[in-house]
Amino acid sequence: MREIVLDTETTGLEPAEGHRIVEIGAVELFNHVPTGRTFHHYINPLRPMPKEAFEVHGLGDDFLRDKPVFKAVAQAFLDFIEDATLVIHNAAFDMKFLNAELAWAGLPLLAADRAVDTLLIARKRFPGSPASLDALCRRFGVDTSLREQHGALLDSRILAEVYLELVGGRQPDLVLSGPTGERPGAVTVADWRPGPRQRPLPPRITQTEAAAHAAFVANLGEAALWPRRV
Secondary structure (H helix, E strand, O other): OEEEEEEEEEOOOOHHHOOOEEEEEEEEEEOOEEEEEEEEEEOOOOOOOOHHHHHHHOOOHHHHOOOOOHHHHHHHHHHHHOOOEEEEOOHHHHHHHHHHHHHHOOOOOOOHHHEEEHHHHHHHHOOOOOOOHHHHHHHHOOOOOOOOOOOHHHHHHHHHHHHHHHOOOOOOOOOOOOOOOOOOOOOOOOOOOOOOOOOOOOOOOOHHHHHHHHHHHHOOOOOOOOOOOO
């Protein structure tokens, strides 16, 4: 099972008011294990950065001025996520912005049911408790020492750890999956068989023990099974 944990940073709260994405970060999971593959881009929003947004993520006009626009990286983003499930904290917010940007770029939109919302999972699992990403990191002991400000790729990596805790721990799939959905060449429990040893084990009995055993078997008579060869 392939999943993409992702996060965005924006200029504000509503694309309908002209706000844009300024950063996308995503990490790949396969069967709940990080693969090391990531997607990350800073994006020129083609508009000034409001002070309130800058204070959240620290991405200013001077830094973003030479970055590509969303349309320039949109297809690479779609190629990276492919048809994977999207794991997002407060998914409605990010999906709203992603689909607005995709629409402006003339590209297909993302179906809402592709997104798994870790905010909703946390609220269901811990009703009445804080469910922000920071609160969940404190609950699960996830290291946030590098998180001085919001950053899409760093937050995606942190969210991946939180997500694995939410679904049952950092190794939720102790019973490995069968061949359905496995990548080509993957070895599953059903496929695995022990192979021959590259070097045979050395004998573990002495010559005296072997001779005593042979003498014992010889005294069993012709009806004994041990001396027979199939």
